[in-house]
Amino acid sequence: MTSSPGDAPDLLDVLRPLLSAAGIPEGLLRQVLTTAQSAAPDAPTAEETLRETLGALSELHRHLESLKTERDELRESFDLASQFQVVLTPHGRLLDLNDTTVQATRTTRADLLDRPLWDAPWWPRDPDSRAALRSAVAQAGRGEGASLKLPARGREGRPVVLALQFTPVQRAGQVVRVIVEGREITGQVEAVREAHLARAALEALLENVQDGIVACDAEGKLTVFNRMSREMHGLDRAEIDPSQWSRHYDLFEVDGVTPLTQERVPLYRALRGELVQGTEMVIAPRGLARRTVVASGGPLTGPGGQALGAVVAMHDITDRKHAESRLRHEALHDRLTGLPNRSLLHSLLEKTMQRFEREPNNPYAVMFLDLDDFKNVNDLYGHLTGDRLLLETAARLKDAVRKTDTVARLGGDEFAVLLDAPCDEVNALRVAERLQRAMARPFRLQRDEVRVSTSIGLANARRAYTRTEEPLRDADTAMYVAKRRGKNRTVLFEQSMHDQAQERVDTERQLRDALRDGQFRLHYQPIMELAPGRCVGFEALVRWQHPARGLLGPGAFLEVAERTGLIVPLGAWVLREASRQLLEWQTDPQLAHLLVSVNLSGQQLQVEAGGEHDLLAMTFPEGLHLEITETSLVDTPEAMRTMRALHRRGVPLMLDDFGTGFASLAAAQRFPVDTLKIDRSFVAPLPGDGDDRHSAIVASVVTLARHMSMRVVAEGIETPEQARAVQDLGCRFAQGFLFARPADAEVAAAFARAHA
Template identity: 40%
Template structure:
């Protein structure tokens, strides 16, 4: 690009004046020689605020932490002292009340003058702050997110290495039944609840810790420089009580509960993820003991957690390897003790741990979602086996089979069609199938499930409420849902002959079932006294160890063969003609 032979000073001044960046030129004494229009607009009152001479300006120069600069640190003074500046980020606080601008300052000495440029980077810094907010903060609650919280824990671990006596704690908080609130009251109410919970936690923790939202309905708190571990327990109890206080959301009171896992640290941990894992393990323990509210992690929980993870891995393989088994517990008519059906109960023939009962793996299947394929396998196998027995043993032609279905299965699409296909594929008739649902299923799907249950019942399948009396609002569900039978939980049968209150409840449930036209099955019948009492109450059906333990298929076949032999050995009665 060619240069004019005789540069025109006016041309250069015109170019400088038109630049969008502020340009300031001073002599070595700090007196102003030139400033362009952008500088005049950005620096009301002159250049004295930058370190040059002149009257007191209407702005102040701050560092990136919004602290006023000392005179020697002002950008023009630094250039006059011989320093070079290159895109030094500073803040201009202009006017009262002040409006702030981010500027990038560059400057140097040149030909006996000092030149300084200031570029307004406020828009870029605002965008940067927005990206930081998105990357490190939860958009709903404004709390630090999981990524930011992990950074916080990592920094704490570094501090713990140099100060191992420092008392720190990590709390993980999970809302109970939050999905139910979301589904029944709407996601807007759920979001408002999370915002309110975040505010409550911040109010309780204050400046002594960091509150974060890890995702969903899970929050976490990091506490540092604690005086004692007991103070953490006090805080956990306070938080638990605070969560139980009603949330006023869209003019209605909503109630919730929380599980709180506590892990002290951090000298025992190498990574933030390990620390979180242990706090989660403590929190998961509360699922089995909901009355606890909070739980402190110890090494035995880590063993349980490792076993739980290994069990989940093995269970996934068990479905593919055919390791699941069904055992069948007879259901008898109370009046004559004759078998009229079975309940299908799943077992797991583990390759190294032996035969596992449902209590050792069903909760893991529920938490992992494996309960869905497991549940469909149970229904298919029960129908298949019953059809085989029907063809082999005519005496079983009227026997029914009861199968439990999980809440998660009812979250799946086309559930009625799947049941129909299983019946079609196995040849088992619908009116001999009974599907058992816990009251928890009804709570989780209270609005959506009614039509589904009606469609299932229209197939001829009977519907049972399992563990009746242990859930919520039992009586209201009996009126709303199309049930055929109640299964009385074993807790009402145990010691009913010695506990007058239990006996009263038992009588009331049986009477209620009669009035509603429902059958009653009593679980946990284990003694002759239980049997006699149920017989006196005119309870129709029962199951329990008094009649039979759950039987493997081979044991059922042996029992039926024995009955058939016994019947064939009876003398034939010839009627007189």
């Protein structure tokens, strides 16, 4: 197919878009077409060549369109990428940058191009950041990749942290471009920072917590050993390599003696998967004080159940253990002397009795000791000095017994000694003798030498004893027998003593019944004025109308009443009954002049004010006299208060049994008494048969009483000669069997009428 020159313009119109897309000048194509036609206008090969050329150009156009589209897509991806992306020259100048990077600044792309990367507006202006950027660019310019983390400004000036990657682009071995990609890692940095803070906080917590915390990984390597753990193990004072720690301490079971094997170490048990709870152990650092700790912990596992290691917490309970030990010691030992107390003595005695049951040939013995008249020491020197005496007593007793024996304090001035096997009766008495010798030495109290004797009761082992109370009871019984026999002696228990003690217990029970059932009676012994032979009054004496034993005198029950405290309600009953009888007699003109005296116990003087049997709460009729035996006088605030109050109320007080106490004259002066009653022991020897000592004593008492404006009554007059003797010595009043024996109220009234 041929074409004429006239067809060329049409062809040119067709090719014009292609020429423009390909960048071929239109004039150049016109020249080619003209040349082709003029050279061979009729040659078919020229047209074909032209068409082939046009086909190639068309294919080129399509390829170029495809490349443009691909370029535009790449550019769009480049601009829309969330990462910061820039293209640099090998020397660091900006050739291109994506929209994400441009939008992070307040300028245009044109303002940024051709600027050095380190001068871009999104970097901090500090020299270190600029130097780091220069160094990274230089490294990439040499063909080596580089990485860098820098703070920067993101969109709207928000501070961010970028992780920059510098990648060199090379052609023919030369770096022609450097691609820089920036990925924001602000969240990761913050997370890492928070993780570091959390770890630092956890480490600070572990270091400052008051419990020891230890942990290890799955291989058993220690990962946590906090400050308190190091202190517990004695590792806090020196820089010691962890691998050497175990050489500086020992671990024991809670008894502090049995070594703790590895299988028993709490952390090892937890690593094996065991849950450890409340395990006590003792840590013994070399050269330091031991620590007792209670450990709890268990294995550590990951989310998937994989073993990560183990952790154990240790709480120091050393102080608590010491406190418990002190409490146990205080519970079993006397606070003052440190000796075993009653509880510990019972425990030791129980073991000794069990051994004796197995081995009858190894007997034991029990002693019960009581200091004689210890109360006098407290009254004279005070309780602090009394306590020092008890301490010295404890030391002497311990020194006097064998090492296998036990000295215990039961309370007050009572001690006990357990003589451990073998200790038969002979050996027990030898120990008692040593104790008596030790106590016979004088005590130094406030510059004075004071002698305090000891009464000892001794009970030897018996097969009949089945309870610890029994040998202690019998030793106590024997001790009281020693007291009654004059003190300062040792008495070996005999069965008859128990029978007598049982009788006293029965008497106590019957006394309580007698008080409740009104079994007591009053008998009256006359008090005579010697010269006219006139009855001036009576001493009221209590009798017990026992339902089985008949009428009992005071010797059958007063000791038990005193010892049990029943003397207080009994004395109150006597006072009420004597007052009632006196008021009844006072209605009779022949008997209105009579007085009635009633004996008081020292315990009655010490009844608490306002108590049920307080003497000061009672009303006494005129003519009622109160007798106080010298041996029962107690120099206590309560007793003195009561006596002086009675004296101020006008109640006459008599000092009975005068001359038998240890300080008769002092008692007569100190206590507000109106009448002295001379004890029968001074009257019985009269008239003397040439020995005038007793006469002199009676005369002295009468003279003393006259000077102190007191009356004197001589007791125990049984013969006319005694009556004349005391009368000759100046004594106006007397009483005794010579005049009448005690009788009931009716007989007494008849006697008074007959001797008016």
